[in-house]
Each structure stands twice: as C-alpha cells, then as structure tokens.
Amino acid sequence: MKKIFSVLLLAGLTLSANAEDFRYMTFRTLSGMTESLPLANGLEITFQNGQLVATAGDGSIFQQAITDMQDMWFDYTATGINQFPTDLVPEGTLISVYATDGRLVKNYHYQSGVEVSLPAGIYVFKAGEQSVKRIIK
Amino acid sequence: MKRFYTLLIVLVATSVTALAQTLDVKQGDITWRYSALDITSNMTFKGNQLEIAGRTYDLDGIKMNVNNKVAEQNTVDVTYTSAGATIIADARLADVMTIEINGGNVVVNTAETLADEITYRLQGVGESFTLNSDFKCAVVLNGVTLTSKGTTPAVYIHDGKRIDIIANENTNNSFSDCAQNESKSAFYVKGHAEWKGGGTVNISGVAKHAYSSNEYTLLKASFTGTLNILRAASDGMHIDQYFQMNGGTLNISNTTGDGVDVAYALEDDEVTPTTDEMNGQIIIKGGVINVDMEQDDTKGLKCEDIMTIMGGNISAIANGDGSRGIQSSNTIYVGTEGSTDVAAPYILLLASGDDYTDPTGDVNKCRGMKTKKDLYLYSGTIKRDANSAVKAKKIIDVDGTFYKLNGVLDGITIE
Numbered sequence: 001m002k003k004i005f006s007v008l009l010l011a012g013l014t015l016s017a018n019a020e021d022f023r024y025m026t027f028r029t030l031s032g033m034t035e036s037l038p039l040a041n042g043l044e045i046t047f048q049n050g051q052l053v054a055t056a057g058d059g060s061i062f063q064q065a066i067t068d069m070q071d072m073w074f075d076y077t078a079t080g081i082n083q084f085p086t087d088l089v090p091e092g093t094l095i096s097v098y099a100t101d102g103r104l105v106k107n108y109h110y111q112s113g114v115e116v117s118l119p120a121g122i123y124v125f126k127a128g129e130q131s132v133k134r135i136i137k
Numbered sequence: 138m139k140r141f142y143t144l145l146i147v148l149v150a151t152s153v154t155a156l157a158q159t160l161d162v163k164q165g166d167i168t169w170r171y172s173a174l175d176i177t178s179n180m181t182f183k184g185n186q187l188e189i190a191g192r193t194y195d196l197d198g199i200k201m202n203v204n205n206k207v208a209e210q211n212t213v214d215v216t217y218t219s220a221g222a223t224i225i226a227d228a229r230l231a232d233v234m235t236i237e238i239n240g241g242n243v244v245v246n247t248a249e250t251l252a253d254e255i256t257y258r259l260q261g262v263g264e265s266f267t268l269n270s271d272f273k274c275a276v277v278l279n280g281v282t283l284t285s286k287g288t289t290p291a292v293y294i295h296d297g298k299r300i301d302i303i304a305n306e307n308t309n310n311s312f313s314d315c316a317q318n319e320s321k322s323a324f325y326v327k328g329h330a331e332w333k334g335g336g337t338v339n340i341s342g343v344a345k346h347a348y349s350s351n352e353y354t355l356l357k358a359s360f361t362g363t364l365n366i367l368r369a370a371s372d373g374m375h376i377d378q379y380f381q382m383n384g385g386t387l388n389i390s391n392t393t394g395d396g397v398d399v400a401y402a403l404e405d406d407e408v409t410p411t412t413d414e415m416n417g418q419i420i421i422k423g424g425v426i427n428v429d430m431e432q433d434d435t436k437g438l439k440c441e442d443i444m445t446i447m448g449g450n451i452s453a454i455a456n457g458d459g460s461r462g463i464q465s466s467n468t469i470y471v472g473t474e475g476s477t478d479v480a481a482p483y484i485l486l487l488a489s490g491d492d493y494t495d496p497t498g499d500v501n502k503c504r505g506m507k508t509k510k511d512l513y514l515y516s517g518t519i520k521r522d523a524n525s526a527v528k529a530k531k532i533i534d535v536d537g538t539f540y541k542l543n544g545v546l547d548g549i550t551i552e
Contacts, residue, residue, distance in 0.1 A: 021158045022173055025203060039158070043203040047196040066196060071179040 022074035027062050030070045031130050035062045036078035063133045098124045159206040164199060166221060166238045169228035172208035192231055212256045217241055217263025267293045275301035278310040278336060288319045295327040304336030304362045313341040322346035329353045335361040342369035349375040358423060360385035367391060378402040379415040386425040396428035399440040417442030426451045430460040434493045434501055437462045444469045452485045459493020459501035462486050469508045472516030477543045479518050487522035488532055503527055504534045511537040514544035521548035
C-alpha cells in the first residue's frame with residue numbers, strides 16, 4: 001500500500017512538473033520586436049480602434065497597432081524591451097523615452113541586457129519607427 | 138502511518154487540481170475557452186484576424202482573457218440572466234456547432250461531423266433551450282428555470298440518440314411553456330431520454346403535454362431526485378415506445394389528460410407499431426409514484442401494451458368520473474414470479490369518481506386498476522384505500538383472468 005501511494009505521489013509531482021502554467025504572454029511585431037507580459041495575475045487583451053491593448057494583472061501594458069502585429073504566444077520565459085533583436089536594433093541605437101503627455105524624458109543608446117533607470121510611471125520607448133509602452137514600477 | 142498516507146493523498150490531489158490555465162476568447166455572449174496547453178502553435182495575426190489553434194477569429198469586438206479557470210472538455214455551459222443568456226464553451230467545439238442567442242433563448246445546432254458526446258449544462262432564469270444534434274449527449278440541469286414565451290418549448294432536445302438528462306443534486310429546476318407553444322410539450326425530447334441525478338424538476342404544460350418523448354423515457358436507478366408534473370393541458374407525460382422507472386419520485390397532478398400515457402411507437406404509416414423493444418409498455422422497477430386524476434375519463438398510468446410493476450411504491454388516485462388510477466390495454470404483471478416479498482411493489486388505489494359517458498355513448502366506470510386482458514399478482518401488495526367510494530369488489534376490473542400467486546390483495550376482492 002505504501003508503494004502504491006508513493007507511486008501516486010511521484011505521478012502527481014511529475015504531472016505538475018510537465019503541466020506548469022505559462023508565466024508570460026509574448027507579443028511580437030512585424031518588425032520583430034517582442035514584449036512579454038506576466039500572467040500570474042491574469043491578462044486581458046482587447047482589440048479596439050485598430051489597437052491591440054494587453055493589460056496584465058500587475059498593471060503592465062502592451063499596446064500596438066493591430067496591423068503591426070505578427071503573432072503572440074504563451075511562454076515560460078520573458079522577452080523585453082531591452083532585448084531588441086540586434087539585427088533590427090543594433091547595439092548603440094538611440095532610444096528616446098517619452099512620458100504619456102508627450103514630454104521627452106530621456107535618450108540613451110541601446111545596450112543588450114542593460115536596463116534603463118526611470119521613476120515609476122508609464123513611458124513610451126521609441127527606437128526609430130518602432131515603439132512600445134511600458135510601466136516602470 | 139495513517140497521517141503519512143493522508144498527507145500523500147493531499148499532496149497528489151493538490152498537485153493535480155491546482156494546474157488550470159485558460160484562454161477565453163469572447164465574441165458577444167459566447168466565450169470559447171481554450172486550455173493554454175492546447176495552444177501549441179503561435180497565435181498569428183492576419184490583417185484584422187487572429188488565428189488560434191487552427192481557427193480564425195475576426196478581431197472586431199473580440200476580448201480575450203488569460204485566467205486560471207478549468208477548461209472543461211466537450212462542455213457547453215449556458216447561464217441565463219435577466220440580461221440574456223451567456224455561453225462558455227470548449228473552444229474545440231467551435232467548428233462543429235453553431236450557437237444562437239436571442240435574449241433568453243438559446244439554440245445549439247451541431248454538425249454531422251460531431252463525433253464526441255457533449256455535455257450541455259444549464260443554469261439561471263431564462264426562456265428556452267433548443268438542441269438540434271445527431272450524437273448522444275448529456276443535458277445537465279444545474280438550477281435552471283425556463284419559461285418559454287413563444288411558439289417553442291422551454292426545452293426542446295432533437296437528438297435521435299441517447300440523451301442523459303441529469304438533475305444535479307440540491308438543485309431546483311422548473312420548465313413551463315405558454316399557450317403559444319406549437320410543439321407537443323413544454324419539455325420535449327425527440328429521442329430517448331435517460332434521467333439521472335438527485336435534483337428536483339418541475340414541469341408545467343400550458344399548451345398541451347407537460348413532458349413528451351417520441352422514444353422511450355427511462356428514470357434510472359441513479360435518478361434519486363423528484364420529477365413533479367405540476368400541470369398539463371393534456372397529459373403529464375406522453376411517451377412513445379416505453380416508460381421505465383427504476384428510481385426517484387414522480388408526482389403528477391392537475392392534468393387535463395392522463396398522468397403517464399405510453400403509446401406505441403409507429404411506423405411511417407402511423408398505424409403499425411414498430412418492432413422496437415418493449416413498445417407500448419410501462420415498466421416500474423422502483424421509486425415512488427403519486428398520480429392524482431381529478432379530471433373525468435383520465436388515467437394515472439396508462440399504456441397500450443403490457444404493464445409490469447416489479448417494485449416501487451405507487452399511489453394512484455382516481456377521483457374524476459370514469460377515471461382509472463392504472464390502466465393497460467394488455468396484461469398487467471405485479472411483482473416477480475417466484476418471489477414471496479409482499480412489501481414491494483406496493484400499490485395503493487383510491488377511486489371515488491362516478492360513471493362517465495363519453496361522446497360515443499360508452500359508459501366508463503371509475504376504477505383503481507383496469508386491465509383489458511389478464512392480471513398476474515406474483516408478489517407485493519395491492520391495497521384499496523379505505524376512503525375509496527368505489528367498492529372492494531369493483532376497484533380492480535379485469536376483462537380477462539386474474540392469477541394470484543404470492544401477492545396480497547388488501548381490502549380488495551376480484552370477481
């Protein structure tokens with residue numbers, strides 16, 4: 001009997017390991033830029049006025065014109081704005097950061113793996129013709 | 138050691154049930170629910186459309202949510218509210234069914250390619266549910282009240298295969314039509330229905346019958362609930378082929394026609410009985426039946442062929458003039474051959490109506506039980522209620538021969 005229960009426990013743990021919840025929804029634009037939003041507290045995606053607006057339960061937002069979208073998928077790991085594909089956004093590319101009132105907050109040169117420091121708030125990051133909205137907490 | 142096993146069970150149960158991530162795609166009042174694990178390829182945008190797991194959605198008005206819900210396979214969940222009906226359905230069904238919602242009216246049509254049994258679960262307060270299908274299914278009554286306001290029944294299940302009707306435990310479910318209903322009954326099964334579950338179901342037929350099925354209806358032993366026929370403009374239950382009851386409680390009153398009327402299923406010529414099994418029969422193996430016939434010339438339990446009462450507890454009241462508590466146009470068998478059990482079946486007859494002269498001039502006498510052929514009392518008890526106006530020698534009328542083996546006639550003499 002003890003052996004049966006041990007097998008059941010192992011099966012249950014194995015099942016849980018293989019069927020782990022996805023942690024992110026990753027969105028990819030036609031330009032190849034990717035952005036991931038966390039799923040731990042849910043995610044809502046709406047399509048209105050030509051815009052895809054994804055709002056995660058933690059308040060982070062991804063917004064993009066539907067016509068600029070390529071695909072999206074469930075993921076276990078995140079991609080983010082500081083991981084622009086280097087063949088599209090080379091190292092050193094100038095990135096401008098705007099507040100939601102249109103005010104330029106910061107310019108910096110892109111370096112992969114390096115996060116930019118900003119006060120908490122909602123910002124639009126622009127690299128050439130590409131842009132993405134982020135919430136900094 | 139016991140604590141160790143308990144902990145193991147809890148750990149296993151927790152690890153298995155805690156994992157449920159879903160993607161809901163909401164189009165109007167219909168939500169197609171995916172298990173996140175079923176979306177194995179990227180969701181791809183094509184202009185103003187999005188392809189998810191092989192299905193393309195127009196994005197106008199679409200809303201999507203990722204939640205930790207349970208994606209129930211092969212399930213359509215219908216919730217009726219004052220604002221109308223909303224549906225949550227297994228997204229894998231989207232290509233094999235269409236769902237129409239018109240306020241509190243829901244119509245589901247399934248494709249011929251459907252090859253899986255679908256469960257339709259109904260709850261809330263609304264008007265009607267119609268299912269047109271050709272594959273076996275289950276309809277779960279989960280606390281639903283439907284009152285149709287138009288020409289359709291409150292429930293119409295058109296499915297030539299086996300239909301499980303499940304009244305969930307601890308639920309009350311009510312169905313009624315209106316005078317405009319053009320179908321046979323308020324709850325209409327065009328197929329064969331097998332009832333299960335422990336809930337309560339109330340049916341009222343304003344236009345004609347309360348309940349009808351054009352093939353057999355079976356109340357299974359796993360039906361531990363109560364079916365109340367509250368009123369009917371014609372029969373309480375009108376059934377073609379056969380009616381069998383193995384469990385549960387059936388109460389029928391306030392009918393203009395018969396309580397349970399079982400007719401032969403007929404061939405296309407509408408004259409010749411089919412060769413379907415037990416055609417025209419009533420079979421009672423268990424449960425409790427209370428029928429109360431107050432209208433003239435009505436029958437509580439009526440069938441065109443053999444009636445077999447092997448178990449259960451039946452109370453049949455015939456107070457209308459010319460009414461009968463129990464009637465068969467063929468032989469009635471009570472009990473089980475070889476059994477000496479006098480407790481079951483138990484049949485209580487109360488008959489107090491006068492004679493009734495029908496439109497053809499025939500005089501029908503009020504009886505507790507009537508058979509146009511023979512009566513076999515193998516076992517069990519048939520008792521005359523002391524309040525019956527119909528005398529002990531008259532309360533059972535046998536046109537053929539009465540055979541008594543081990544059963545008991547209590548307060549009854551058969552001449």
